[in-house]
Amino acid sequence: MENLVYIVPIVFFAGIIRGYAGFGFAVIAVIGLNLFLDPVKSVPIVLALDFLCSITLVKEALKHAHIDTFRTLVIGALIGIPIGLLLLYLLPALWLKLFICTVVLLLVLLLIKKAKPSQSDSFAKKLGTGIASGVGTSSASIGGPMILYYILSSPLDVRAQRATMILFFIASESAALIALGLSNSSSSDVFIYIAWLLIPTMIGVKIGQLFFNKKPPTSFKAISLPLMVIVAIVGFIKALNSM
DSSP: OTTHHHHHHHHHHHHHHHHHHSOOHHHHHHHHHTTTSOHHHHHHHHHHHHHHHHHTTHHHHHHHOOHHHHHHHHHHHHHHHHHHHHHHHHSOHHHHHHHHHHHHHHHHHHHHHOOSOOSOOOHHHHHHHHHHHHHHHHHHSOOHHHHHHHHHTSSOOHHHHHHHHHHHHHHHHHHHHHHHHHHTOOOHHHHHHHHHHHHHHHHHHHHHHHHHHHSOOSOSHHHHHHHHHHHHHHHHHHHHHTO
16 A cells, blocks of 8 residues: 555646546556556446546436437447357457557547548447457557547537436446456455545546636547557557567
């Protein structure tokens, strides 16, 4: 528990980003906590904190979210998860992770190149994005960037983008937490860390939400693009280290 002095500022900052943008907590917090804790502890801690602090954002998110988009993305993710598990069974996990990290970097380049969001949208596009996210999540634990790419290139305004992502990540984290609970992989230390870190995380989220309500951004690209690059680079490093 001596690591708390270093971990608290990490989750506080990650909470600010989550409250402001509606995403980003898990990426920042997992990378930070992995410096001090084993992944077997840091992952459930981060998932639980992100889920619990997201509950405070649900009421506002329901007012602005595009429910049809949220519903279709979730359906797609549920379809994609077993596909990803099948690919993980049939193909080497290393090559899957390298492939998905490459796709994430390509999505970053496409977002940089695309000056304006697309004004066209379709059920197939939403469903395909959800499937891609589900495949990435279950095969390589990298599903968020696919959702980010779709949301940021969609015709939704920033409030609807943020709210829809909040609801989607709550749904996906719920599934992940249920899976972790069924596996009985969490130790008592995990719950102690969650108890200590929940308050600074929620304070950070509240501050981020206040910043958003006071001055919402015209686009989330300035936040999302660096995070997507970080996800891809960290994925490449982990994959190459396992070779």
